[in-house]
Each structure stands twice: as C-alpha cells, then as structure tokens.
Amino acid sequence: MTIVEIEYYKGDTLLYGRKIDESELKYQIREIEACYDRDVDNFIELFCRRFGWTIFETEDIPDFIYDRDIGKLY
Numbered sequence: 001m002t003i004v005e006i007e008y009y010k011g012d013t014l015l016y017g018r019k020i021d022e023s024e025l026k027y028q029i030r031e032i033e034a035c036y037d038r039d040v041d042n043f044i045e046l047f048c049r050r051f052g053w054t055i056f057e058t059e060d061i062p063d064f065i066y067d068r069d070i071g072k073l074y
Helices: 022-035 043-051
Strands: 002-007 013-017 064-067
Touching (some): 013 043, 022 043
Parallel strands (some): 002 064
Antiparallel strands (some): 002 013
C-alpha cells in the first residue's frame, strides 16, 4: 500500500492505494492536473476515481507528499 498526502488550499488529504513508485505517481498527478475541472476543483475526486485511490484517515506517515500549490512531489 502507498500513502500519499495531498497538500493544498482546501486542506491536507491523505490517500491510500496500491503500491506504486514515484514515477507512476508523477504520471498520475500530471494526468489529473491536466484535466481536472478548475472551477469546482475536483482534483481529489477525479484522482481517486481514475486511479483507484481512497481517502484515508490515519496518523501514518505518508510515502509521498504532493504540494499542489507549488506543484512539487517529495
């Protein structure tokens, strides 16, 4: 399982999904950033639906953090 934290103005959201590496996660992020609806900002919903991620409530440390405000994955 991979845990990803998405940081952005709506608040931080943790997601979990199948085990993937950084290059696959970057690909997924690029795909969603290119097509999400900016008027309603459905990034998280589209990301989950398209790539099988699930919103997660946990204290676990994420494998990756994606800061949408600056577009950086670390």
